[in-house]
Amino acid sequence: MTLHTETLRIRTGAEERVHDLTADCARFLAAHAADRDGLLNLFVPHATAGLAILETGAGSDDDLLDILRTLLPPTHPYHHRHGTPGHGRDHVLPALIPPHATLPVTAGHLALGTWQSVCLVDTNVDNAERQVRLSFLAG
Template structure:
């Protein structure tokens, strides 16, 4: 008999306190994977927002500040050339989300999320502060 495919989806909710912020959600994602009962498969981490992103990187205070600084430089908040700013004044966040991506897919092996030694999972806030941001985690496998 073949193994049974499991699909488990959980929603995380986080609040942000700054216009730009990296929120480490690694432990929460790992907990969802472990609780799913999936031994081998994939985990999709998805932020259903047009002004946020999901990235993997090291959790080191200086690096986090560097990443935020580069996102600000790259997306140019408040820049007069962004036509969308006429509507919401958040074109920078939409551009950042489109370029950095709202999702990451990671392997699950032997019931554990596989990530590199220095890879933590972050929600990237680019249009905060927000009372609530959602992150969907779907774990699929056997």
């Protein structure tokens, strides 16, 4: 078994954001997976961000942020109250959008569907810098 790991540093800025990581994953796999089959694991070591597989560029990323504002309204009286108003919802986000994903790799490429992208979902405007750990495991 072989394992390769790399940490991406992503600048999400001061706005809620869905950041597409698919090209970063492809670069990582090109360097470490060659033509092998295995698994790509992604992990976000933050309490206020998650990973989602969804279509981007056609409005789905904005729809996701809109739905999150409805499900987790910033004006709700959260018990967790430090940070900007509504920051408590950022700490609930990983319960709905997990901070991890494991994806199949076939012949060195992500085995995603036609419209699927790997995305970092970040609603925390207090933390503009994020890390995403990529690990490729081949048997």
